[in-house]
Amino acid sequence: MPLQTALTRDAGIEIPLICGAMYPCSNPELVAAVSEAGGLGVLQPISLTYIHGHEFREGIRFIRSLTDKPIGMNALIEGNSSRYRARMEEWIDVALEEGVRFFVTSLGKPDWVVERVHAVGGKVYHDVTERRWAEKGLESGVDGLIGVNRRAGGHPGPRSARELLEEIADLGVPVVCAGGIGDAPDFVEALEMGYDGVQMGTRFIATPECRAADGYKEAIVKADAEDIVWSERITGVPVAVLNTPYVQAMGTRAGPLARRLLRWRPTKHWMRTLYALRSMRKLGKASLDESGRDQYWQAGKSVEGIDALEPAGEIVRRFAAAARGEDES
Secondary structure, three states, rough: OOOOOOOHHHHOOOOOOOOOOOOOOOHHHHHHHHHHHEEEEEEOHHHHHOOOOOOHHHHHHHHHHHHOEEEEEEEOOOOHHHHHHHHHHHHHHHHHOOOOOEEEEEOOOOOHHHHHOOOOOOOOEEEOOOOOHHHHHOOOOOOOEEEEOOOOEEEEOOOOHHHHHHHHHHOOEEEEOOOOOHHHHHHHHHHHHHHOOEOOOOHHOOOOOOOOHHHHHHHHHHHHHHEEEEOOOOOOOOOOEEOOOOHHOOOOOOOOHHHHHHHHHHHHHHHHHHHHHHHHHHHHHHHOOOOOOOOEEEEOHHHHHOOOOOOOHHHHHHHHHHHOOOOOO
């Protein structure tokens, strides 16, 4: 199977495989390892600065010291305060100055990101879970779509991978599959289905390059798909997490009042921001804490295809070999 797709052309990479941006797991070493192997590592600016302690420009240069291959950047843009918007604009401008030319936008309206990135010849792909969000992204001029299906980590969508592709394939832009890809046969199946590439997050947590706690990685390796549940208690909308004793004790549903406020238009963005800010510190601490006390760990249903810790570069190369029909032995 040829590995040159619209994604590889747009991102300037060899293998149509993205290491999706993850809070808090996108440390520089992981981003660089995926890019160095021929895929695309995507940096997450809050992880880079708040969790892993790098000044933003210095963090990008550190990644560049580990690889000279293309890297990407994630810009989460929904319901931002003016202060956050200004910071994101600054981060994007710095990334562009440092040569980043591929951006993945999440939530919100990405028109202002597209304007900045297109001005220097870059590309923007937008996370979507259904056709209406895809159409809104295209109205803003995005170059491609990241189709987030119901097996994804983070905020999963309502459709299967096949259903989502059938819903948005006719829109005339590249579509990347995000969700449920844990092993090489899953990667090959997504490409055969008609996707222009794959985005993975959970698979890359279970690597030595990722700075997540060992207990978190081991839990991913041991878990099956049924061990993943959706929790409303992180951002106010469903987030896929491992069903640990901590999550069971905390519960997965927002309270009755919170649920009403999350659905009411005048308050839903405020409530989501409140939930996100409250959970950000807890998620960051739990994911990196070797004590394993909180076990507040995000993951997608791709865990069922992950049965060992494996270097990130080896994952990329093994998946590419499978797509080419080469003998992995």
